[in-house]
Amino acid sequence: MNRRSFLRRAAGAGLAVGTGLPALCARLAAQPGRPNLSRVEARYYVKLPDREIECRLCPRLCRLGDKERGYCGVRENQGGVYYTLVYGKACSLNVDPIEKKPFFHVLPGTTALSMATAGCNVNCKFCQNWEISQVRAEQVEHFDLPPEAAAAKAVSSGCPSIAYTYSEPTVFFEYMYDTALLARRRGVRSLVVTGGHINPEPLADLLAVVDAVKVDLKGFTEGFYKAYVRGALKPVLEAIRTVAKSEAWLEIVYLVIPTLNDRPEDIREMARWVGNEAGVDVPLHFSRFHPMYLVKNLPPTPLSTLEAARETALGQGLRFVYIGNVPGHEAESTYCPGCGQAVIKRIGYSIEAVRLKKGKCASCGTAIPGIWA
């Protein structure tokens, strides 16, 4: 064999391996058997020619051909009809303190039945639940939990609320919506923990059936959203405005990540915006970052940074500003904006004392907004 023929054969072999191996691996790695996915027609999409569709649920507006999935990995075009693959297919179900979500002005001291399916419509590099958010539907082990069963489970678990959380509930919109409706009939409230990457129409529909929304405002620049979230800031701000104008209760969490979104000027700007656009009574939580997912080696947020952020926000007129993920810090408690007394004393997820009377400060009578019963 001469050099030319050797190189030719080696190149041919390399090409064969390079093209065939990934396909072979994909087939071998595919889950055995038919995955237990749902096939419920999705809402908020339009049909296009040639069996294409355009999803209208979130700002991504995925345009999909036949058999293609949306960015979220859990909605699929099948022959020109768009389906949600995770309707009634929960993969995570826990009873959590409501303070863990965190909701500090909603039913303090109670538990929330917390549920999620796979999927997400963004890709935060610091995602705490990447094992279920950054995967496709068939890559998690889920179980059947139809909406009625979820509502019943909340009641049997003694949970006055259901939290749609962990991953991104926008991507299991239909499941969340139907569960919320049924839960309401049973007297169970619905709480949405979301990144806010949702279009106005579905959001408006959702707000009619849920009771509280906590939005994770991950940063306050488009650059941050593009680089570290793979999303956009503008639609999130729009979503916050919409929730603030609705009947639903709104809380905002800002996870302070060292060097990424902790600039004092950004925090000041954000706090000012929240006060102007959402209202000074919207609770704002500055959460301590702990290393996670792809940025496991960024350091945790210094406490001084969190405290400075809180001071900045209070300086912008916001009345309920908290520090999260620092158990035992005084800024976990709720203080009356009138007299400064602690109306809800918290340590971690534990409520030590509640000094409210019918939603008002027991000391001075100032109304403390929230859902207290």
Next chain:
Amino acid sequence: MRIVRDGDPRHLGLSARLPAFLLGFMAASFQIYLLREFSAEFSGNELTFGFVLGAWLLWGGLGSLVRPRRGAVRPEPRLARLYGGAVILFCGGLALLRFSHKLMGILPAEATGLVPALGFALVLGLFLSFPLGHAFVLNAGLLGDDVGLVYILESAGAAAAGLVVHFLLIPRMSNWLGAAIVGGGAAIVTLIALRPSRSKAILAAALILPAGLAISDRPALKAAWKPLDLVDAEDTPYGKLLVIRNAEQVTLFDNGQAVFSRPDVGAAEDAVHFAMLQRDDVERVLLVGGTASGCVEEVLKYPGVRVDCVELDPAVVRLARKHLPPPALAALDDPRVRVFAQDGRAFLERTADRYDAVLLHLPDPSTAQINRYYTREFFAEVRKKLAPGGVLSFVLTGPENYVSGAFSRYLASIVWTLLDVFPPRPVVVPGAGVVVLASDGPLSVDPELLSAKIARLGLETTYVSPAMLPARLDPGRVDRLTLALTVAAAEGRINRDLVPVSYYFRSLLWAGQFRGNEARLLTVAGRIPRAWILDAPLALIALALAVLAWRLRRSAAGFLVPVAVMGITSIVVEVAVFIAFQANFGYVYGKIPLLLAAFMAGLVIGAVLGRQKKRPGRADLPLVQGGFVLLLAATLGALPGRGGEPVPFALLAGFGALSGYLFVAANRLVLREIPHPGLGYGVDLIASFAGAVLASALLIPLFGIPALLLRLAILNVLALAFVLVTPSSR
């Protein structure tokens, strides 16, 4: 320099031989420094090690397959350019690695998957190892085509590099400074040995760039780590330590992994309190790792305790003392605390003390080195050194809200291993850090019980506290984790020193973070039955050898077969012996380079002996090939540590000698018919590449060292049969 082209190497002076020696020195030292920097940038684990080493071997092998241009009479000018270029590219490669994250547009602390790591490894290998591989061929031209002599000199150079770098340079200076000395030294020797009349610009650059490396190390580190504020750095024999400060938060990284971040008590509380709260009378505590992480302070909250802390790298404590406020480390000066700078496992095996609690504060088992702390052999040792009712505790990184199948299998491999040693079922505490507890006495994760004890003892804790425990230890969460473990444990893989399955499962978890095909490929590999991946290829190789024996019966190319088998065997045996050595005798800096030096010394001796025989005898190759089979059998027997520390050295020297002899003898036969001086060397390296990648990344964690060595022995038997039946060998 006098070059005599009469083919008689005895006429060649020392300076003619120097370039070949320099080649080996450069290649080995460049590889050592690149691997160290690579580990720091890409948080090395066995997968990345295997691919980096493999890429280096592959490109080196391909480079040696390139023949020199026809009509080129003098190799010296090309060698000078190559060597000078290699120094330049070496400096460039180090800079490329340093700024790899910036080039990829990601954060300095951001995790990368296998694909970027592999990409960098391939690029570095191409630009560095490929030309150095070709330099082997050029050196043969310089030495009258005496490939055996080039091999001997190159191996001697590599052995010298290993000793110089590991014993003189690494313990005393940073990687870049050491690399600058090596690179600058190589440029100077090139000038002296080859005296190039041209290529002055290249050689000038080869002198200047190392100097640039030496002075720009710290500024380059600071720039590469922006926007984080790097305040200190130290290259120790064990890795690259970096100190990052952000306001009052001080974080120490070791090869890109956070060792501690203070103040932040969460990790320390997890490591300490779940174990300490299990008993009322804990007095003696052994803490492995975590000396500077706040664990000691947590342990000292309990009355009447004494703590032995074992930390492998003393630089961790030194840097902590330098950068943390004095009260943060006052606990280390407490008379109740003793600090030992040594390998934790070796300490445990040698101590006569017994402990009420053994607390591990170590990374997850992502490498064979760390995996030693999660094996049956280690747990058995812990059990011997625990007082009756004593508690073992460690923390594994895990998902808080969803127990994936991948995590279940990973955790189950460790819990199942624990169960083999501690018959009462180990207990697990869910959370982002999953705390695993084992004891021959009762264990409890009842939040009320633990909270009551915290209150009774008056402990001031933040995360392991009455306020947080009820949510953390919610019965639903505990039950779900336990159930997932039970289901996964049905697979029943026990993690052993020589069958490190847990780091395969850990690699699966790690790979799952990235949206590429890494996880999928690893999962596929894990699902392939043992017979397919270990035995079927052997059967195919036997068939292929039979065909080759017929087709090459009159061709000297058949002698490349034992060379290829030798290449695979030697690299796999080296990796296997390194892993076994650390498991049996502890991780001691310097021993691994000495083991490598033993192999290289054997290589040189064997090659010299092979070269002394002008014509290999008929029985030579079969005898040497048979020697491999016998040595592999001896290695299998010695794996558990029989015979003590000298045995691995003797074995590797033996393998080296056989490899050196076989290479020279077989290559001489090949050259008679195929006058390509780099062919045998190339085949050796390319075969080694296959061995490095497959063994390190997959075969050892999946099937273990004994199974792999057995198949290697069979492979060598096949090679022996090939050598016996091939008429050209007669």
